[in-house]
Amino acid sequence: MIDLKTLREDPEAVRASQRARGEDPSLVDALLAADERRRSAVAGADDLRAEQKRMGKEVGKATGEEREQLLSRAKELASRVKEAEAEQTAAEAELDRVQRAVANIIEPETPPGGEQDYVVLKHVGTPPEFDFEVSDHLDLGTALGALDMERGAKVSGARFYFLTGVGAQLELALLNMAAASATAAGFTLTVPPVLVRPEIMEGTGFLGAHSSEVYHLQEDDLYLVGTSEVPLAGYHQGEILDLSEGARRYAGWSTCFRREAGSYGKDTRGIIRVHQFNKLEMFVYCAPEQAREEHERLLAAEEDMLGKLELPYRVIDTAAGDLGDSAARKFDCEAWFPSQQEYRELTSTSNCTTFQARRLNVRHRDEEGGNRIAATLNGTLATTRWIVALLENHQLADGSVRVPEALRPFMGGKELLTP
CATH class of the missing domain: 1.10.287.40 (Serine-tRNA synthetase, tRNA binding domain)
Structure with a gap:
């Protein structure tokens, strides 16, 4: 609020x-x-x-x-x-x-407008050039034995999948790399619940315009989370935090669920837009005057991860009409997808100022000993979708895929994935 x-x-x-x-x-x-x-x-x-x-x-x-x-x-x-x-x-x-x-008050720098009115802040890296016909992640993943969409649909329906063999290894490697990066940067690693009570889901702003995206278990009156931002925002509900030594930083590893309502016909091929995926999400509680600095810190962590994985990307300042109700400003990192010849979102980070914490009654003590509403921020460090960018950008002519050097320790030393 x-x-x-x-x-x-x-x-x-x-x-x-x-x-x-x-x-x-x-x-x-x-x-x-x-x-x-x-x-x-x-x-x-x-x-x-x-x-x-x-x-x-x-x-x-x-x-x-x-x-x-x-x-x-x-x-x-x-x-x-x-x-x-x-x-x-x-x-x-x-x-x-x-x-x-009433949605959160946007920051003055946030561009006005809708989904297409974003501002590109920078490009990093150069999209690869191939001297062979580029394959998309689904063809690559199927040949590698990494993806099985057919059996995913048989078992659970459309937009579900199995990650198999090196596909499962890739996801665990990505998430473990992100977890290591987050803990090295001072984030407390958590594995939060993926079912939350209505007041927690509502408190984070996901039961407003985006309520159709959320899975609800009616008999238990619990919601499946679409991001560990939700349980982490509720972690300190009703508490008064001591932030005298700085922000509280958490990283949540969770399975996430999204109904993808209204996206029929969009990204139906492969694992770009699916109902279930895994994610490592950063979450911060801080004093409101520290929020901008923390926002830059989250963006830097995301860019560091993208750089280590040798992925060309751009950073955009998301337009106001494309923000969730809780966000005052959001930066997206979009990686290059060779099969589509365009940049697609891999990760984002949002400054929610005091909007969520006011709903959830999360406060902190100021220097005078008074209680003030805290600020909250979130940012994604790795998700299942990153596999798409990895396979497509690092593919070779024979259908094999090069493993970026920084990821190899998390893949048992593998340098190459072969069909």
Whole structure:
């Protein structure tokens, strides 16, 4: 949720953010009205309760006819207090509803517009040139005995797959390499739950515009996570953190599940867009004034991983309309996919400022000893999709694939994958 103090002080900034996202700026006025209604209701109920308390003391001292009159007034006042408290409850519920409908306020540098309005910040590496006909990852993976889409569909349906042989080894190698990189950088490695309660899923912002992407187990009222960002965001729910020695940094290794609703016909070949995959996700809690620095740290970690795997990539500044509700700014790293002759997203990192932590009530102590809402950030360090870029960029004429030097220790020293 956005900060109501910011809303009151600069509502136009919130309207501008809504317009940049392509969302309804009138929600800001609705939120201002709901905020005013709630404050008025709270003040009214407080005044009546105070009056009720004073009258209670008067009744205790009064006798005879005066006491009877006071008791009659007290009964009437009790009815008004009950009505005022009901109004307060309704006003608070309405405020919460409208506040949750307003997306996070974007950072000033975030480009306005939709999915195609991103800004390319830089290119790193040169796309490889091949003197043979390029194969895509599915043909390469099938020949290597790394992928089995047919049996994945037989067992679980469309967009499921088996990683077999060197395919399974590649995924474990990637994730282990990412885990080693994260722990070396000071992240605490975790294997979090992949089923979470509704308030955790909702608190991270995934039950808004993207709720159709989420698998729900109705009988248990639990959600399958699409990223370990979700359980890691809930890890410190309701806590007050000591950040005096710096940010809390975690790395979560989990299986992830996405319904991919609305993506029918897109990326149906191979493992680019699937319902289940594995991922190593970085997650940070920090003081709000440290969030930008932490965002750059997460991006640098992602770029370091891409560099070690010798993948040409570009970094884009994602446009406001392509951000999730929680993100104020997001950088994507897109690797070159030779079979498609274009850059495709491999990893992203988002600064969610205080949006998630406010919903989940995660605070930290400031230098004066007061409690403030923390900031949260996330960034992906490796996923199953990276196999696509590895196979395609490092393929050789005979269908074999070169293993990047930095990955070889995690592949038992293998230098080449052969059909």
